[in-house]
Amino acid sequence: MKVILRYTLIAIAALAAPLLFPEYQIQLAWLWLMVVFALTWDAVGGQMGYNSFGNVFYFGLGMYVTAVVQRDLYYDFEEYETLAGSLDTLPPADYLTGMSLGLAASAVCAVLCAIVLGSGILRLRGHYFAICTLGLGIAAGEIAAGIDYIGAGSGLVTPVFPDGLGEKGLFFCYLLLALAAVTFLVLRWLYTSRFGLAINAIRDDEDKAEAMGLHTTRYKTIAWCVSGFFLAIAGGIMGDLIGFIDPVDTAFAGATFGVWMVLMAILGGKGTLWGPVIGATIFHVTQEIFWTFLFGWQRVALGALIVIIVVFFPQGVMGFARARWPDRFGHRVESVADEGATQ
Amino acid sequence: MSLLQVKDCSKSFGGVLANDHISLEVPEGQIIGLIGPNGSGKTTLFNSVVGYHPVDAGTIEFKGQEISHLQVPQIARLGLLRTFQQTRIYGKMTCVQNMQISVPHASERLAEMFTSFPAEVQEKADAILEFVGLYSKRRLLAGDLSFGQQKLLEFGMALMNQPRMLLLDEPTAGINPTLINGIIDRLKRANAEFGITLLVIEHNMRVIMNLAEHIYCLAHGKLLADGAPDVIRNDQRVIDAYLGAH
Numbered sequence: 001m002k003v004i005l006r007y008t009l010i011a012i013a014a015l016a017a018p019l020l021f022p023e024y025q026i027q028l029a030w031l032w033l034m035v036v037f038a039l040t041w042d043a044v045g046g047q048m049g050y051n052s053f054g055n056v057f058y059f060g061l062g063m064y065v066t067a068v069v070q071r072d073l074y075y076d077f078e079e080y081e082t083l084a085g086s087l088d089t090l091p092p093a094d095y096l097t098g099m100s101l102g103l104a105a106s107a108v109c110a111v112l113c114a115i116v117l118g119s120g121i122l123r124l125r126g127h128y129f130a131i132c133t134l135g136l137g138i139a140a141g142e143i144a145a146g147i148d149y150i151g152a153g154s155g156l157v158t159p160v161f162p163d164g165l166g167e168k169g170l171f172f173c174y175l176l177l178a179l180a181a182v183t184f185l186v187l188r189w190l191y192t193s194r195f196g197l198a199i200n201a202i203r204d205d206e207d208k209a210e211a212m213g214l215h216t217t218r219y220k221t222i223a224w225c226v227s228g229f230f231l232a233i234a235g236g237i238m239g240d241l242i243g244f245i246d247p248v249d250t251a252f253a254g255a256t257f258g259v260w261m262v263l264m265a266i267l268g269g270k271g272t273l274w275g276p277v278i279g280a281t282i283f284h285v286t287q288e289i290f291w292t293f294l295f296g297w298q299r300v301a302l303g304a305l306i307v308i309i310v311v312f313f314p315q316g317v318m319g320f321a322r323a324r325w326p327d328r329f330g331h332r333v334e335s336v337a338d339e340g341a342t343q
Numbered sequence: 344m345s346l347l348q349v350k351d352c353s354k355s356f357g358g359v360l361a362n363d364h365i366s367l368e369v370p371e372g373q374i375i376g377l378i379g380p381n382g383s384g385k386t387t388l389f390n391s392v393v394g395y396h397p398v399d400a401g402t403i404e405f406k407g408q409e410i411s412h413l414q415v416p417q418i419a420r421l422g423l424l425r426t427f428q429q430t431r432i433y434g435k436m437t438c439v440q441n442m443q444i445s446v447p448h449a450s451e452r453l454a455e456m457f458t459s460f461p462a463e464v465q466e467k468a469d470a471i472l473e474f475v476g477l478y479s480k481r482r483l484l485a486g487d488l489s490f491g492q493q494k495l496l497e498f499g500m501a502l503m504n505q506p507r508m509l510l511l512d513e514p515t516a517g518i519n520p521t522l523i524n525g526i527i528d529r530l531k532r533a534n535a536e537f538g539i540t541l542l543v544i545e546h547n548m549r550v551i552m553n554l555a556e557h558i559y560c561l562a563h564g565k566l567l568a569d570g571a572p573d574v575i576r577n578d579q580r581v582i583d584a585y586l587g588a589h
Contacts, residue, residue, distance in 0.1 A: 195456050
């Protein structure tokens with residue numbers, strides 16, 4: 001009951017926030033994006049222990065696939081390339097159809113890529129995996145910048161948000177909230193299943209998991225697919241919200257989004273359900289405060305924050321809480337009476 | 344027919360011949376010991392059997408099936424399991440979770456990966472935790488247990504996997520003498536009650552003489568002697584090997 005009450009309260013607050021503070025709608029939309037970032041990174045980096053710096057690849061992939069599907073469904077390629085933003089906006093129904101098909105296509109592409117890439121990259125462990133995924137994000141940005149079909153280095157404009165769908169900020173805020181909520185609930189369910197225990201086992205000792213006969217490759221690939229699936233959808237939505245895709249600065253933005261998703265998960269507590277959500281919230285709010293009050297020094301302040309997180313909160317908020325109050329997390333000796341039996 | 348049959352197995356690392364034409368047999372239902380001084384090739388042989396590295400020559404058959412070309416998880420799913428000399432458990436998971444995830448994975452289908460564990464698994468996990476004496480600690484993180492308790496947990500996890508055969512690499516190393524008796528007792532019961540065939544590496548002579556029905560002794564990568572515990576105990580070559588005559 002307490003759980004249902006807690007979730008209801010959070011849902012009400014999340015739904016009411018953009019209506020109560022309309023000037024913060026875009027900020028809230030970004031907050032939900034950050035939550036998706038942290039949650040999907042944590043599935044692979046926290047729960048499974050595979051520190052990935054390349055998850056941003058799926059984000060950029062989704063962004064491009066969605067935009068291309070939207071463009072090719074309703075526009076002429078030549079015309080779109082030269083006129084782009086000045087073209088007539090689509091009717092709302094067409095815009096929504098294009099967007100849904102685009103998001104579905106990007107999710108499918110991400111899963112396929114995850115299966116193909118995962119079969120190779122997921123064989124690496126530890127630092128080697130981290131470095132390889134770092135390369136993946138950078139390479140994707142460079143490759144995207146060389147393909148004319150997707151606008152190459154000069155970027156790709158996404159279809160303009162049409163009239164008749166209400167306020168743009170509110171639309172995207174709720175869309176991203178829905179995505180964050182679904183991501184959270186799906187991961188919550190996965191973590192309580194056999195899958196959750198299996199990826200935790202891989203994190204704690206992969207050699208042991210293999211020696212016990214676990215289908216480790218299968219589990220790892222699935223985790224990578226789940227992560228890519230939600231990131232690609234987030235990417236597709238963000239492409240339409242931002243309105244313009246730059247291959248290196250928005251799509252495959254390893255130095256910003258790619259690093260932030262790691263930091264947010266660590267800040268909140270790697271390998272916990274709520275940690276990434278808490279971490280994303282703290283991180284996003286702090287970052288916006290820096291931007292408002294320390295303008296000009298915001299990057300320096302952000303750098304300092306990152307150092308503080310890594311040095312003083314390596315376990316994150318939830319990790320700290322679990323070490324401090326293990327009882328609350330259910331880690332306790334069950335009854336004193338039969339304790340003697342273990343000696 | 345023997346459950347495990349190793350024939351003429353050789354394995355070298357660079358110039359070091361770790362296993363030199365070793366042959367041994369483990370009949371179904373028995374407890375077999377493997378002894379030898381440090382560096383005699385016992386763990387190398389274990390690693391070859393469970394598929395950590397390919398053998399240079401020879402064959403390894405389990406249940407009549409050639410397994411020397413299979414990989415670690417495949418061999419484990421056939422029911423041939425090993426425990427580690429340096430105890431390995433999933434440290435950041437609770438004891439119950441450690442047990443649950445150790446269920447047999449041979450027949451696991453894709454859809455099953457996303458379901459929770461059925462009630463029987465929970466009951467079985469509890470029963471085995473009771474058997475190894477860790478029931479009251481089942482909600483603790485496995486990494487917070489003492490070394491001896493971790494060994495017991497690892498043994499429990501192996502039982503949870505319902506193997507046909509278990510390779511134990513020094514099950515009593517680093518454990519206090521009182522707990523050692525408990526471990527010997529539990530190994531014998533696992534063999535008698537659960538019908539698990541055991542192949543045990545052990546340095547503690549009191550333990551291995553007490554436990555095994557037949558003992559193989561390795562020295563310098565070669566099979567030095569084999570026989571019943573009494574025969575091995577009185578074999579001059581074995582005594583020499585342990586005292587450094589070689």
